[in-house]
Amino acid sequence: MAMGVTDTILLGSLGVEALAVGGIANNFFFTTMVTFQAILGGVGVLLSHSRGAEEHGRAASYDGPQVMSAGFALSVLVFVPCLILLLFSGQLFALLGEPAEVVQHGNDFIHILLYSLLPDLALIGVCRVALPSLGYEAMLLWVMPLMAVLNGITNATLIHGWFGFPAYGLFGSARATTLTGWVIGLALIGLCLCRAPLRKVMKLVRVRWVVLKELLRLGGPMMASAASEILLFQITTLRAGQLGTQSLAAHQVALNTASLLFMVCLAVGQAANVRVAYWRGAGHMDQARRAALSALGIVLVWTFATGLLLFFLPDVIAKLYYTGAPPDEATFQTTMLLLRIAGIFQIVDGIQTVCNGALRGCGDAMVPMVIGIMSYGVVGIGGGGLLAFQGHFGVEGLWIGLASGLGVTAVALGYRLYRVLQRA
Numbered sequence: 001m002a003m004g005v006t007d008t009i010l011l012g013s014l015g016v017e018a019l020a021v022g023g024i025a026n027n028f029f030f031t032t033m034v035t036f037q038a039i040l041g042g043v044g045v046l047l048s049h050s051r052g053a054e055e056h057g058r059a060a061s062y063d064g065p066q067v068m069s070a071g072f073a074l075s076v077l078v079f080v081p082c083l084i085l086l087l088f089s090g091q092l093f094a095l096l097g098e099p100a101e102v103v104q105h106g107n108d109f110i111h112i113l114l115y116s117l118l119p120d121l122a123l124i125g126v127c128r129v130a131l132p133s134l135g136y137e138a139m140l141l142w143v144m145p146l147m148a149v150l151n152g153i154t155n156a157t158l159i160h161g162w163f164g165f166p167a168y169g170l171f172g173s174a175r176a177t178t179l180t181g182w183v184i185g186l187a188l189i190g191l192c193l194c195r196a197p198l199r200k201v202m203k204l205v206r207v208r209w210v211v212l213k214e215l216l217r218l219g220g221p222m223m224a225s226a227a228s229e230i231l232l233f234q235i236t237t238l239r240a241g242q243l244g245t246q247s248l249a250a251h252q253v254a255l256n257t258a259s260l261l262f263m264v265c266l267a268v269g270q271a272a273n274v275r276v277a278y279w280r281g282a283g284h285m286d287q288a289r290r291a292a293l294s295a296l297g298i299v300l301v302w303t304f305a306t307g308l309l310l311f312f313l314p315d316v317i318a319k320l321y322y323t324g325a326p327p328d329e330a331t332f333q334t335t336m337l338l339l340r341i342a343g344i345f346q347i348v349d350g351i352q353t354v355c356n357g358a359l360r361g362c363g364d365a366m367v368p369m370v371i372g373i374m375s376y377g378v379v380g381i382g383g384g385g386l387l388a389f390q391g392h393f394g395v396e397g398l399w400i401g402l403a404s405g406l407g408v409t410a411v412a413l414g415y416r417l418y419r420v421l422q423r424a
Contacts, residue, residue: 001263002148003180004030005256007173010155012321016249016331018170019321020241021102023252025109025174027237028089031230033117036082037125038226041273042218043071045360046211047133048274052281060281062211064201068130070211072204074219075122083117086110098241102248105170112174119185127188132274134201139191147184154179221365225356225372232376232405236384236398243388246331247395253321254338254399258346261306265350268295268302269357276361289421292358299350310343338399345403348410355413362420371412380405 004026011022046067050060090107098106131139154176161167168175192198233255240251272295279288310317314336322332359368384401387393393400 001260003151005260006152008256010159020245020248021105025106029110029113031234033120035227035230036078039219039223040125040129041222042215044129044133045218045277048277049281052278056282065203065205066211068202069205070207070215071126073207075126079121096238109174116178116181119181123185123189151180218365221369225369228372228376232380235381240395243395250331250335251395253335254342258342264302265299265353268298269353272354273357273361276358295354299354303347303350307343310339314339341399345406348407352410352413355417358417364420375408376405379408
């Protein structure tokens with residue numbers, strides 16, 4: 001997400017059109033990739049569960065090499081449909097009525113990013129879910145910020161032509177992001193192979209159908225649940241584009257800011273997933289409940305603090321993005337309004353993320369999927385569309401729909417988590 005925010009800020013120096021095109025192209029590529037990547041979530045659950053069992057004298061259901069080999073195989077399998085979908089991004093933009101410059105330049109931008117799809121899915125994707133489950137989360141703590149810094153430097157270099165390189169403008173950002181994906185993906189695998197315990201776990205063995213089937217049982221609903229949430233934001237972005245370049249630019253700024261702050265909530269939700277699965281494997285459900293409640297407390301503190309920042313200082317944040325030609329007053333005011341709404345809805349977004357992570361750690365993936373599809377589809381997309389177009393609230397109506405959908409999901413998942421942990 002830091003990469004996406006950096007890209008958006010640097011593209012903002014080229015003007016509102018470049019900001020809108022680069023923002024929607026980056027958003028569509030990475031959200032599509034993350035949707036397919038979510039199917040790998042079962043890898044982390046199985047590894048955490050097995051680790052908890054082994055460290056507390058219980059029999060583990062699966063060993064590490066079996067899970068990792070099946071995880072790599074699954075990442076290659078989902079690469080193909082993800083690639084096909086992204087290849088037709090231009091046609092999808094046109095079908096949804098996006099402006100001509102978004103259709104043409106956005107499609108070209110995504111086609112450059114496609115060269116980084118394989119390392120994003122099969123290398124970074126597998127490592128991102130496996131390393132925390134194996135107790136090596138510190139490796140991500142050092143490598144992923146390096147990825148953001150490297151991406152920022154290469155983006156600035158290829159966009160503006162620093163250090164004697166050509167100035168590629170808008171498409172320099174796509175080239176830089178692609179290069180960064182390969183460098184960091186290979187670096188992560190190299191670091192893993194340098195550590196004997198990880199090298200042992202990552203030793204590829206014959207893929208067993210029983211393991212792959214279990215990953216699909218867990219990961220399939222996770223992917224569908226992630227798709228429903230991501231589609232809520234993706235469709236909202238595409239609809240913002242239908243309202244004009246100014247609305248789309250304001251939407252991109254607010255979405256990038258909220259998404260960056262949300263990464264803390266996502267990380268805590270993933271930690272809850274790992275710890276709940278670990279203690280469940282160890283047979284200590286009292287510790288699993290404590291882990292879930294601790295995660296909720298952390299997220300509430302974070303979202304209330306950052307929500308106050310977004311609500312009372314939206315002008316300061318907006319000015320960070322519009323570093324080139326200043327936008328018109330209406331665009332700037334719309335941006336501030338959306339940032340204030342984001343400050344409110346990120347609280348419920350954080351709650352639903354932690355509840356979802358804890359439920360997945362309990363092996364409960366199907367019910368959260370149904371809750372997500374219903375609330376995001378009916379309340380978020382349906383309600384937001386009615387407010388924006390029939391109610392004439394414009395992009396503000398789309399964001400009220402976002403907040404409402406996330407709020408319903410938070411309440412439903414919170415109740416589901418309470419029932420699951422009480423029964424355990």
